[in-house]
Amino acid sequence: MSGLHRSHCRGTGNEFLQYRSYVPGDDLKYLDWKLLARQGKACSKVFQEETNLRCAILLDASASMDYQGQKAACSKFRYAAILAACLAYLARSQGDQVGLFVYSDTLKIATPPGNSAGSLPKILSELEQIKPSGIADHALAMRQTEEFLNRHSLLVWLSDFQGFEEQLGKALRGFRFSGHDGLVCQVLDDDELTLPFHETLRFVDSENNREITTTAGLVREVYQKRLDSFLSRTRKHCLDQQTDYLLAPSSKNIGYLLSAWLHKREGLL
């Protein structure tokens, strides 16, 4: 059964991809006889095989995702969940298989990709019920998710990746090595990106409850530098592993964000 997406496997598809020199053992039905007659070169036709997409959405539900800033309409987790729901809906609309994996310290929800009629409602229901809590263990979640994906799949990873920027490259490398494709979507709040506070505040880390009392206005410059470094390293690790990277501020319109990313994906093909 053929689908809408171009397969990485070349061979028995309908769409012509390229010529390659004939090597003994090639199926003679792919030999271009007309070219051989015209130019005297023996070339075999290579076709692009079209397959169905297996899409796995990996959603971070740790406590750090439960933050809602001054400008945002919802928390980071809620934003990421809506984004996941939109992607699942789009995938199911074009007949692709969709799965959902939600994690914090462990894998909390594991719904492998499937194309049954009930898969989308199930995913939406799970997205609605889950509450963010705990400390994120991204590497463990990645390993456990990979066990469910035995064929070539597209992994959409929605998280803030706080404290994981160094291990992200390693995690993506193994994943890519298994033949999967990936999209890393880093969801951050505007408050995290700009630190807009002026007064002295007691900042409490949402995951480990450590506190620091500081005047935001005075440390904003240093904060910005550290944040930029964090973002650039995350982005670099993604690009190194040929994985799409998308920064999603939670105050940004989801429709614009999705359309921009989908156009970019289409252009790459």
Place this chain on the structure above:
Amino acid sequence: MFSFTYPMFLWGLLGLAAPLLLHLLNRHRPKRLIFPTIRFLQISQLPREGRKRLRDLLLLLCRMAIFTCLVLTLARPHWQARPDSIPTNDLKQAFFLLDASASMQTHERLAQGKKLVEETLADLSGWQVGGAVYAMQQQATIPMQSGKAHIQKLLMTWIPEFTTGKPEDALAAAIAAFSPQAENKKIFLVSDFQRSDWNSKEVKIPADVQLECLPIVSPLSDNCAVSNVYCTPLGKQQLRVLVSCRNYSSLPQKRQLTIRLGSEIQNREISLVPGQTQREAFVFKAQNADGSKGTAILSKDSFSPDDSYHFWAGAPQPVKVLLLVPDESSDHTDTAALFTTKALEAEQEGIPGLFQVERLGTGALFAADLQSCQLLFLLGAAERLSTEDFQRLKDFLQAGGIVFHCPGPAPNLSWHALQEHGISSTRFSGLIGDAERHSALGLGWVAPDSVLQRIFPPGNSSDLFLFSIRKHARLEPGTDEKVLLRTLAGLPALLELEKDKGRFFSFAFGFDLSWSDFPLSQSFLPLLRELCASVIPADHGYKKITCGESLPRLTRLDGSEILPEQPIDTSQPGLAHIGEFPLQINLNPSESTLETVKTSDLRRLLYGGAEQSSATALSSSPKRRPLWQYCALALALFILLEAMLTKYADKKA
């Protein structure tokens, strides 16, 4: 030297701890914010905290200063030069005013008062001392003299009376007794300072006279009193005696109540609820003239003068009613006067009628003594009265008289005259109905909150509505008039107007048969009697005065004054007669109360009313300088400063 008029307010300075504690408790604590990660944050320097702390400290000091200024303003500080710097004069005078009102009639109070005087005298060496004993009037006075022996004589004459205290005359005499050359002048008030005795503002003490109050504190912890007695005939030769007893103490009391009426005596043990008046009813055989004197006696307590009450138990004096009819008698006016007289004089259940009716022509009104009558019926007579007669009517109403007006042959003239002379504001707008054609009109509405509603309750009001009205005046009541009855068409049939102390009732129809069948109906007698009875005071017939009060002036119908056969001493409780009027003399109930006036309030009152306190009065002398105005000014400045600092702090925040 600093001193304070109200030093107790200085305890308020303890309240300074409040802003201090609030300041310490409300230190600026940073707000807590749960943030996704604090990895990128670092601890910052807080260079402006010191400046902020200084600002907070200034605010704290400012608030403490506001509080201090407020307390000082209330405590009324003043600066007084040291006594050694005051030029002294050898002449020093003191005057003792000793309260001999009825409330002092307890052994403890009198002994305590005498002790206070003797103690004060011991401190007045070198002073000229005078004194006076007062009750309702000044009893004994001793002029200013050196030495103290004559004050001891005054104390011997200090015997409390049964009258209330009126210290005004004694105070005026005390002020007059001081020599103008005296440097130090002091009045010592020795009294229980009962509130009722010290309400007058007539006397003002000059600023150079110092007032010292020596209060006698001896609470009447178990005082109960007989406050009133009413006697009403029951028929069958019986008499009901209603005795009102009041418990002035704060605890329930049990007393033996004895009623002595002629030769008959009845006893009863009663329980009295604290702070309340309670009525006890007794039934006696009706008394003849000799045995109509009665006494209600409560068993003794700490204050005995109010334990007995003297009362008359004879038949009550009838209410005198004057029927004023036109001089030219006609059948109509005769009929109206006859029906009215019969209704008012009728006996009811064997009890003699309350009203004594006299008929008088309009021409004789100038000679009538309206002071001796309570009710006046104008039966078609209003249009015949002169301007002088109307003035007498107005005086009668002003003194508390009751006037009933019924229209006569010229209703338009009568209402016009009443309106013109300012007695009634009702406008006459013509007649409704026709006597010849016997048109059927009637009553249809009774004012719900009137006495008529009680006589003719809604479910039983058919009697009132049964008679027919042939004609009646169409009346437009004034704004201050109340409609008591309305016709079936909703027009006013009976109006009531409160005129000064009296009342003016105006019927829309007359009491003769050309107007209506009302005099023939069953509702005529109860309506007229109850309406009249409702406006007569409950104690009518017995003249009641309190001990020390002057005798009431009573006059006969011909204007001559009624005088007692023998001189009556009103300073003692008892019974007497002024002509045919029984007189009851009893203790003033205000002497039984425990309410006292605060000496600070009294000083303020005597030194010139609320606008000038005793402190300021005394401070008018150059030796004493008030400082509270400066405290108030400082208070205002600190409030302003605090507001500015707060605004600045908010702006910076």
